[in-house]
Amino acid sequence: MIAELGHVALTVALMVALLQATVPLWGAARGDTGLTGFARPAALVQFGAVAIAFGALTHAYLVSDFSLVNVASNSHSAKPLIYKLSGVWGNHEGSMLLWVLILALFGAAVAAFGGNLPDGLRARTLAVQAMIGVGFLAFILFTSNPFERLSPAPIDGNGLNPLLQDIGLALHPPMLYLGYVGFSTTFSFAVAALLEGRVDPAWARWVRPWALAAWTMLTAGIALGSGWAYYELGWGGWWFWDPVENASFMPWLAGTALLHSAIVVEKRGALKSWTVLLALVAFSFSLLGTFLVRSGVLTSVHAFAVDPERGMFILGLLAVAIGASFILYAWRAPSMEGGGMFRPISREGGLVLNNLLMSTAAATVLIGTLYPLALETVTGEKVSVGAPYFEATFVPIMVPMILALGVGPLLAWKRGDLAGALGRLWVAALAAVGIGLSVLYLRGAPVGAAIGFGLAVWLAVSVITEWAERVRLFRIPLGQSVARALGLPRSAYGMSLAHLGVAVFIMGAVGETFFSSEVVRFAGPGDRIEIADRTLTFEGVINRNGPNYEAEVGVFVLPSGDRLESERRFYPVEGQRTTEAAIRSRPDADVYAVLGEPAGDGRWTVRIYVKSLVMWLWGGCGLMVLGGLVSLADRRLRVGAPGPRRASWRPAHAGVGDAD
């Protein structure tokens, strides 16, 4: 009964979305505020209806209602409660419902917090948001109904893939979706602006918080996914350049470019059509990702069930949404140029460089992801483009990026002084070269590692220098510096934190890549395993049962007395095995132990890794997310804040606080 209620609620949501997609547009075209006013309540009702549907499916999972195909195929009564809950989005239908829920949530958020938006822009934005909703609600109702019944109902369910029974999966998809569905909002704003034929600094200021929010959550979502791969897949990798990872990474790159180019629109009124294009592209990448995951055209660890019909439906949606928006773009964008002029060496110039490099990086990833598909279509040959391609193309793009990232924030708007900026960065340059050389000669590390660490240090010291310049540290009395530091806008701190996060992340990535070691061997109880100046003692294997699995636990002891317990789990319901790595994290390195197969003579295959600086990877991502949050908390950017000051969009403290 509750499931049917959910189905009805979805249908209602589709109807409301249809109205929301049309009525406000008509109203905006005729200047009828009665009709445009329909958009806000409609967005809230649509969200309410989708929330009811989502609640109904969640209920079915919690009470293990196996009369639903979806629940029977993906859940089991013996599963722990948290995984019954996360099972709701651990499958195609449920995750689509989550997708639509978040889409509607963003629509409702624009309706709720967009009180200060001009009536027409808000109505059009919400109408576009609803159009996307119509497409995806129809997709769910016609091809992926999560409320389909199964008769007769089985006594128990099929269980959830044990790899997915993990706290990482409980959090990763919702966070990731918040991120990449979040870009639907900037997409809707961009289409609305194209419909109005007007992009101005005020528009950029309304869009930026949404872009920032989506970016922040996408960063967190990708980091969670990466972390899940690191500890759950059991071989210590954290990024595989898997097509689906790339699918989440491309919107991130486009979104990062968007965040930065929107600043130029906001501050200087330039780069308008480019910014609009980025807003369209960021969400197009999200749609492409959704398609790649669900159509099964690419093979991936993440792919859902292959179903050509669903694939065609999403491709159709993608073609209509992106195609229509780009037609609109080709029609309207040429007339929206103008704005402030600037020299190549200037803050704007730096942001343009950022945009060029980010877009190139996104294109590189796109080509690498789709190339196997194109080649197979043309020649029928199956190839796999792996990490070597991405490392050879993506990494070189990041080198100039990081170099420029250190300088950019020190340049002035309009016309910057490169020599002056570089002059102020002598400490950073010295530190970078010093670290690079010492890594090279003292540790005998490869050149790549030296360059990587050098870049990270360059960036970190540059960020600190920029902050010190702002508060005029050591040039004026300390008390005044502190006062200045407290007076800096949060968006400035947000920028510094995020950029610092990039530096910390690079430290981690370089450390993990170049300084990790690995030992694979047979070990019996009492054996000592030497790795990277450490000695582990293998104590043997004991049996231990979990709530829905049986486990063999391999116990390793470090000299410090720390115990690492790696499990080999067998899930009888699903008939599958998983391996749980045991990880002891420290700032210098993680010790990562995995119990493998028994050798038959009382010994076991064990794999031990020492992974350098892995904590820095997560720390770097954490800093980027923190930077996003701090920046979002800036009074000036707070959602809805712009309102009354619409006419005077230029920020009051244009001289100091404009570096976000």
Next chain:
Amino acid sequence: MRRLLFLLPLAVVLALVGALAWPILEGRDPRALPSVLLDKPVPAFDLPGLAADTGGLHSDELSGRPVLVNVFASWCAPCRQEIPLLVQLSAEGVPIYGIAYKDEPAATRKFLAQLGDPYRGVGVDRDGRIAIEFGVYGVPETYVIDGAGRIRHRHVGAVTEDVARRTLLPLLEELSK
């Protein structure tokens, strides 16, 4: 000229959509896992039946004419989903044999009694040994065996209307010629 530049993104999107639609329209399955035993004879086996008084399944029964071999289990939801279609195909005269993979015979009997029994014969593969010889990844899987007893096609996952009409039946028909 400048307008053309603004049409560029659209052109890229159109090319992309075309490239993505192609494999789907062609009906290509990137996850097609050609069986390692493709075009090899089916492994020899002699499996017991579901009950003491019913016959089992012997590999010799599979040769003589093209047949389908379906590996299934009562504990698998996609199997539950595909059974009605298999029953229908069986009624249309398609010979289907079943291998009950890692399952209690009692549970299998109940499963077939509930949903219908499409199989000409069912062999019980309690420990999954024979399935391993077939190269089974997971249930359900369906194999097309030709008249000479060779494996000619392998389908992973539930058989859908689409798979049956577009792949399995045409292949069976071609093999019967």
